[in-house]
Amino acid sequence: MRYLPLTPDDRRAMLARIGAQDVDALFRDVPKPALAPLSVFNLPDTQGEMEVERALSKLAASNVAAGAAPFFCGAGAYKHHVPSAVDHLIQRSEFLTSYTPYQPEIAQGTLQYLFEFQSQVALLTGMEVANASLYDGSTATAEAVLMAQRITKRGKAILSGGLHPHYAETVETVAGLFGPMTRSAVTPGSAEDIIALIDEDTACVVVQSPDVFGLIRNLRPIADAAHAKGALLIAVVTEVVSLGLLEPPGAQGADIVAAEGQSIGNGLNFGGPYVGLFAAREKFLRQMPGRLCGETVDAEGRRGYVLTLSTREQHIRREKATSNICTNSGLCTLAFTIHLSLLGEEGLTRLARINHAKASALADRLAALPGVEVVTPAFFNEFTVRLPKPAAPVVEALAAKSVIAGVPVSRLLPHDKTVEKLLILAATETNTDDDFAALSSALNGALA
Amino acid sequence: MRYLPLTPDDRRAMLARIGAQDVDALFRDVPKPALAPLSVFNLPDTQGEMEVERALSKLAASNVAAGAAPFFCGAGAYKHHVPSAVDHLIQRSEFLTSYTPYQPEIAQGTLQYLFEFQSQVALLTGMEVANASLYDGSTATAEAVLMAQRITKRGKAILSGGLHPHYAETVETVAGLFGPMTRSAVTPGSAEDIIALIDEDTACVVVQSPDVFGLIRNLRPIADAAHAKGALLIAVVTEVVSLGLLEPPGAQGADIVAAEGQSIGNGLNFGGPYVGLFAAREKFLRQMPGRLCGETVDAEGRRGYVLTLSTREQHIRREKATSNICTNSGLCTLAFTIHLSLLGEEGLTRLARINHAKASALADRLAALPGVEVVTPAFFNEFTVRLPKPAAPVVEALAAKSVIAGVPVSRLLPHDKTVEKLLILAATETNTDDDFAALSSALNGALA
Amino acid sequence: MSMNNQGRPTSSGEAFPASIATISGDRGLDHEEPLIFELGHGAAGVDLPDVDVADARLGGQRRKGAIGLPGLSEPEVIRHYVRLSRMNYAIDAGLYPLGSCTMKHNPRLNEKMARLPGFGDLHPLAPQSTTQGALELISQLMTWLTGLTGMPAVAMSPKAGAHGELCGLLAIRAAIAARGKNRKRILVPESAHGTNPATAAFAGFTVDEVPAKPNGHVDAGALKAKLGPDVAAIMLTNPNTCGLFEGEVKEIADAVHAAGAYFYCDGANFNAIAGKVRPGDLGVDAMHINLHKTFSTPHGGGGPGAGPVVLSERLAAYAPIPLLVADGKGLRLIEDMTAAPDGTKPFGRMCAFHGQMGMFVRALTYMLSHGRDGVRQASEDAVLSANYILASLKDVMSAPFGDGPCMHEALFDDAFLEGTGVTTLDFAKAMIDEGYHPMTMYFPLVVHGAMLIEPTESESKASLDRFIHVLHTLASEARAKKTERFAGAPHLAPRRRLDETAAARKPVLRWKPEALKQAAE
Amino acid sequence: MSMNNQGRPTSSGEAFPASIATISGDRGLDHEEPLIFELGHGAAGVDLPDVDVADARLGGQRRKGAIGLPGLSEPEVIRHYVRLSRMNYAIDAGLYPLGSCTMKHNPRLNEKMARLPGFGDLHPLAPQSTTQGALELISQLMTWLTGLTGMPAVAMSPKAGAHGELCGLLAIRAAIAARGKNRKRILVPESAHGTNPATAAFAGFTVDEVPAKPNGHVDAGALKAKLGPDVAAIMLTNPNTCGLFEGEVKEIADAVHAAGAYFYCDGANFNAIAGKVRPGDLGVDAMHINLHKTFSTPHGGGGPGAGPVVLSERLAAYAPIPLLVADGKGLRLIEDMTAAPDGTKPFGRMCAFHGQMGMFVRALTYMLSHGRDGVRQASEDAVLSANYILASLKDVMSAPFGDGPCMHEALFDDAFLEGTGVTTLDFAKAMIDEGYHPMTMYFPLVVHGAMLIEPTESESKASLDRFIHVLHTLASEARAKKTERFAGAPHLAPRRRLDETAAARKPVLRWKPEALKQAAE
Numbered sequence A, B: 001m002r003y004l005p006l007t008p009d010d011r012r013a014m015l016a017r018i019g020a021q022d023v024d025a026l027f028r029d030v031p032k033p034a035l036a037p038l039s040v041f042n043l044p045d046t047q048g049e050m051e052v053e054r055a056l057s058k059l060a061a062s063n064v065a066a067g068a069a070p071f072f073c074g075a076g077a078y079k080h081h082v083p084s085a086v087d088h089l090i091q092r093s094e095f096l097t098s099y100t101p102y103q104p105e106i107a108q109g110t111l112q113y114l115f116e117f118q119s120q121v122a123l124l125t126g127m128e129v130a131n132a133s134l135y136d137g138s139t140a141t142a143e144a145v146l147m148a149q150r151i152t153k154r155g156k157a158i159l160s161g162g163l164h165p166h167y168a169e170t171v172e173t174v175a176g177l178f179g180p181m182t183r184s185a186v187t188p189g190s191a192e193d194i195i196a197l198i199d200e201d202t203a204c205v206v207v208q209s210p211d212v213f214g215l216i217r218n219l220r221p222i223a224d225a226a227h228a229k230g231a232l233l234i235a236v237v238t239e240v241v242s243l244g245l246l247e248p249p250g251a252q253g254a255d256i257v258a259a260e261g262q263s264i265g266n267g268l269n270f271g272g273p274y275v276g277l278f279a280a281r282e283k284f285l286r287q288m289p290g291r292l293c294g295e296t297v298d299a300e301g302r303r304g305y306v307l308t309l310s311t312r313e314q315h316i317r318r319e320k321a322t323s324n325i326c327t328n329s330g331l332c333t334l335a336f337t338i339h340l341s342l343l344g345e346e347g348l349t350r351l352a353r354i355n356h357a358k359a360s361a362l363a364d365r366l367a368a369l370p371g372v373e374v375v376t377p378a379f380f381n382e383f384t385v386r387l388p389k390p391a392a393p394v395v396e397a398l399a400a401k402s403v404i405a406g407v408p409v410s411r412l413l414p415h416d417k418t419v420e421k422l423l424i425l426a427a428t429e430t431n432t433d434d435d436f437a438a439l440s441s442a443l444n445g446a447l448a
Numbered sequence C, D: 001m002s003m004n005n006q007g008r009p010t011s012s013g014e015a016f017p018a019s020i021a022t023i024s025g026d027r028g029l030d031h032e033e034p035l036i037f038e039l040g041h042g043a044a045g046v047d048l049p050d051v052d053v054a055d056a057r058l059g060g061q062r063r064k065g066a067i068g069l070p071g072l073s074e075p076e077v078i079r080h081y082v083r084l085s086r087m088n089y090a091i092d093a094g095l096y097p098l099g100s101c102t103m104k105h106n107p108r109l110n111e112k113m114a115r116l117p118g119f120g121d122l123h124p125l126a127p128q129s130t131t132q133g134a135l136e137l138i139s140q141l142m143t144w145l146t147g148l149t150g151m152p153a154v155a156m157s158p159k160a161g162a163h164g165e166l167c168g169l170l171a172i173r174a175a176i177a178a179r180g181k182n183r184k185r186i187l188v189p190e191s192a193h194g195t196n197p198a199t200a201a202f203a204g205f206t207v208d209e210v211p212a213k214p215n216g217h218v219d220a221g222a223l224k225a226k227l228g229p230d231v232a233a234i235m236l237t238n239p240n241t242c243g244l245f246e247g248e249v250k251e252i253a254d255a256v257h258a259a260g261a262y263f264y265c266d267g268a269n270f271n272a273i274a275g276k277v278r279p280g281d282l283g284v285d286a287m288h289i290n291l292h293k294t295f296s297t298p299h300g301g302g303g304p305g306a307g308p309v310v311l312s313e314r315l316a317a318y319a320p321i322p323l324l325v326a327d328g329k330g331l332r333l334i335e336d337m338t339a340a341p342d343g344t345k346p347f348g349r350m351c352a353f354h355g356q357m358g359m360f361v362r363a364l365t366y367m368l369s370h371g372r373d374g375v376r377q378a379s380e381d382a383v384l385s386a387n388y389i390l391a392s393l394k395d396v397m398s399a400p401f402g403d404g405p406c407m408h409e410a411l412f413d414d415a416f417l418e419g420t421g422v423t424t425l426d427f428a429k430a431m432i433d434e435g436y437h438p439m440t441m442y443f444p445l446v447v448h449g450a451m452l453i454e455p456t457e458s459e460s461k462a463s464l465d466r467f468i469h470v471l472h473t474l475a476s477e478a479r480a481k482k483t484e485r486f487a488g489a490p491h492l493a494p495r496r497r498l499d500e501t502a503a504a505r506k507p508v509l510r511w512k513p514e515a516l517k518q519a520a521e
Ligand SMILES: Cc1ncc(COP(=O)(O)O)c(C=O)c1O
Pocket: A325, A326, A327, C100, C101, C160, C161, C162, C163, C193, C195, C196, C237, C241, C266, C268, C269, C290, C305, C306, C307
């Protein structure tokens, strides 16, 4: 087997040094009946690289890649152009095949980019500190609520109806163990009166902006209201490119920001791996989950970086840790930070404007179709339309014509009949006028 | 422009230090009328990465890649499976973006793999020494003839009719300046009596094995005959994988071996870059063209490698150099040596046997088609068949059905009507039974 | 000076005159590298048009201030990260014997497959008719995971081992609740990885530690004694974190089940037994599998990973959404609790979307490449290599749990360093000078000054022999109180020892623009 | 010890006790690496079935002996090459000021595009109906090359600069022959790159050297004096290898043409003028373009490159096969002399197939990315950066040809080192310790102890400033006879100075199996 360096001779020599007769002698602690012969495993035998590549390629080819069709899906994952330098760099052996930087003297590469990543995330979100990543936006949101529960010593969380339903479910699953989770009702395309729900038991209010229907929210009044009741505002961002054009949550009073970083540097990957961004006010530092990288000096006084404040973490603090997270999104943070370094201030702000311009053009175009209504008045690169028919079958019909029209709201909220005609569409810098034309003509056809 | 680090401010500051008013002041030696305004260039303006990627991808998509269809082309370039590790490693920045190793202290990586490459080529070909590569097999063959002319101080070269016609033309173009080039006539699928052509004026005989029609040649008698007349035998190999199964030229008396190394580690690339392998007997060392890497020690006695014997080369010897070559096939040699390291003795010999088995199976299958005759009795992974019709239109007809049936001999020898029904087909480890079935059924259809 | 045939110096080279620092601060191929913020100068590494947009649809939320991101051209960005990378150790460059971390070879084919547009450029919410190949891949991987573990079901969405632990405990919690019970206590051996107790707390349980026996195994007697009506589960790592197989696992499982509790197995060490032992045969109810360890997703400087959880019959019904089902039209994801098939009662959702597809592709590629025979051989080779190290070093280092055999990792403690003035940390840092990444140190907590060595199956015998030679020599020198190598090591790495205390005392966790810094002062 | 804000030490660190060599021979992240032959142990890095084949169709030529190749598993192979790579300097890691070599940034997009299956996996002899996109790409590139040079035709097949020179001279030879003439002499300035005279000889001409003037320009008077009925051509590099633009180029061209000869221009330095000056406006008849320099194919440790040759009206007809033509059905390659279109008389064939497609893809990608404006800006920036270096160092180093301006490279000689005991070589090797690749040394031959610095357009001002600071300091120290840094430099590279004399005296050019070695003794 090409990945296994030991030859039969090597194995014999090693067994001899050990003084074991055969390799099964090394498994002597395993109860005999549990030591299974190979035949117990009803699975295929080893194959060469070419055969494996063929099998996988066949599976891949039976999917329609986003780049292979006019494509408009968003709702928490976005198709952006990632510069080729990103993938080249993250595949450097020294980044790809290194572990968590537990030996800082020989992991300065990883540590420095984590420090830079934390700095970028703090700048983008307008927050004071950021960690070295969590799994993704949804789990980051759940961690944010748990953190708010710890800080406020209250259990209740109010989840905006504009929060991505998958995020809300993720939060409920874990934070729901420690207090009631209230989802506020919302009319897609408008903001609910969430302030009315905040009370003295509230640990936090969780508001996504732009929300799952694309609507840009105004966080400041919510922050003020939450703070007035001793609650925290958790701002959620699923499309981080929006921060190139929109006021950051930190400038609007957010206490914690949980965001999905996939849009920058990372592919769609059918849902993962993504990268959870997590930023907070400095005073909550010691309640933060996840790894933190900090600056220090070495024995010769040279600047260097180390993982720090690990007394918050499971490997030191065990059941008292702020989170159980260990493996995080390492390499995805690297992709994020490289892409953001390539973009820089000018690139990111331009990219954000292009996205908004594209989405605006698409919205105008769709609004012109008979029976189609754009329900999101203010948006970044994503908005919701009401079709004259249920959206899901329309999307399937268009898919059959190789147009990937977006995400029907019913996919996220299948039990809610009031939203079944709603369709969420995203447009990014990757969409062309041809894409728009293909979509509107296909949609026109399907709605006729 | 994303690749240019200087900003307008930088440029101003730099001009100030230089004391120049504007950048055109630095071009003051250029005759004024020749200093062209931008508008003189009728070419497009700068574009972003995404736009360029789109344009190139569109061009690429209008070709039929070898992997996208049942595929049987050979005739000097072969489709093989290259392990994914190869491309990953050759893209390491330190390999990809380094220059010729003129500063050995900081180029040991390149130098050591060149030394290993030379060793592998010498072993494969059965020769005593090998250089660090030439451009490709055809130019290596031309260099071999020039070298033979220098060594023997004779001008005439006898080119076997089995030598790839492109190679023969390449040789004639350059070595023809220094003496007569005689191409011997051959019947595809059999060996001509080339020995009869060797005389006292002959510098060398150039014989390809397997030849362009796939035929395995017996070199020993030719070597003996050449040596008897004071001429050299130059053996040419266009499919280097064959050396995993066949007797190497070095064991058959060849004096110089010129080979195309593309098959190992390198893609088809529509004809280039490829990698010319060049090996010879040690006594001819100082007449060899191209770079040589040699072992030495550093000031502390540690083993190391340097470019050596550069008194043969253009940068030292100028018009007295053994060749004008400077840039060679650097990175392709790296791909070659990595792939060969992965294969090892066992892998290469197995690969060669698989290739032969595939080609044999294909030959049997085609021989069973009515009107199709296999004309090559002994072959490695490539052979020639005679069709009942001219081959070129058949190949085009099959291409329209997405079967790439091989290379019609008329593509190589368009002026020779006697070969117009001949088709050269190669089969490698990449061909499946499905490919064979698709070819024979399509061929059957086209011939009916 | 003489040389041996591998170019290794027989004595150290003349040092660069110690009195002379380089002008640049760089040294040969070792470059110092500023922060990206210190390098930025208003250039850009992308070319994007400067499009103007109206405020009309921005809800009054247009950004007012600048972000403060540095601007660099592409060549500058590439150089920055290439230089940073060169300060890192990596498996690709050397043996990486981090116990419990399974730094095995990461095949390049896996990377290539994960980047196929049909996987890498596939949206999680694209119409399911256009993602059938992806669903088929997940389904095949599920077959492998259940097949290798002998368990009936698997939840695919957890994003790492710890997330898998959480998934398992939440399934247990749901199963207990479904029985109308309320059990709050989870038994965790003291040798457990930190994520175990952390996860138990995360899932709202209390943690009760079970002591280890002097032989490194869990004290089954003590464990049984702790069982009771409030015990929800035990979390047992097997092979355990001392690198030993818990031979009494079946009896423990039986006792746990008899007490109405569940058996969570931490499967981080599954790589020792994959293809040899099926956890399903040992009474396990739930076990996460770190795809990034056993099935070789590169560790990427800390992640990402994936932690699918196999589940017993007793827990299968509680698996979280999304669920993958086959129907007449192909494969389909059930993404909503209300749509769960009859007989299932998903406890909730672990995350948005369907898990770590990128890791699934790599894992399936790994599995198809190895096959069941290769997976088995890999486990055997991993165990063989660890035992080889144990057998070769036990004369100079101290193995707290005797002569073995061990499983896939060899555990030593610091007894052999006693009185030498050399600490476990010193010993580890001296390894850095020798070109090795240190082993896992100070874990597991059950032995003093632990050094946990996991060579994996990816090292050749020659590589192991060289490693053994170096460690043997280091240990011998330490025992002989030749401590020069150890004091203040590493000497030859990009940095000398870093001041971790200072870092924690006054945390500097980000770069700040000068303006902000001054404001803070 | 204090530190500055970029982590650079203000004094050198404590060195590892000089008396202690590491046990392993490795030092931190710097690993020594044996030859692959020394590592092989009969493993395999591929899994291929062991197929048996009969002798029947092997013509009695089945291999009798073993080849002798080493066998390693994939992880071992990867580690070997990763370790080797880490001993190399690269543009991606630092400034690479090799004059004449144009070590500019190599965009990653180019690499990605070259690997698209439609290019990378395309057979050169696949039916032309299935390669129209590839032919279209070549055609677009031809438009760019002729557009930028202002020349009517281009031959695409030459595989590097030197091969392009050969192509150009063979076209000239054919044109002369077509005129029924026999001209044997080629004039080559003494500053020319070695490939120029070598190529002239390769093409069967004799070389006649033209001296340079003290100002670094070719002596146009001497050149004109050498013209005569036996002169076939001149080979002039412009900008020349001293980094100067030959201002008299037009007069020279006119004189050459008047004498019935041709003007071959070595276009290796086209990167200084692309988008600014069209060689076609200067009377050039043939010029190769090093796509791997001007248009950024990575140098790959020595290659591959590509050297298309643009041709004037007078030479266009002689371009070698293959020729690319458009007809009703699309683009078509003429691959045979006998099929050459009317009015063309190809002189022959440069190589099998159609040239370096992999480089064509990269070059076109580069061109489309830059656009004509970007190409122009790149030339200007390259020239500006070289002049900036010249202006910043001329006070301490010696610029033989005055204060400039220069074109894209700044040339210094060793006059400033006279009497210091420091040679050009020492100076260059001291740069290695500082983290820089040295400039081109001892070329061009027209100045003593030449140091030719080509920064390219890819360096930021900060990077140039740092480089200037280091060189300025080195030069100042040398002049002040502070020679510690220089004696025996480099000290900090993977190897100290290597014994090149020994290497050439008793060449060891390959590894040999023990058996062979012993037999040889
Ligand atoms: C024994 C053990 N359990 C659990 C974990 C946690 O896995 P992850 O890092 O994937 O969350 C680890 C990882 O280090 C481990 O070694």
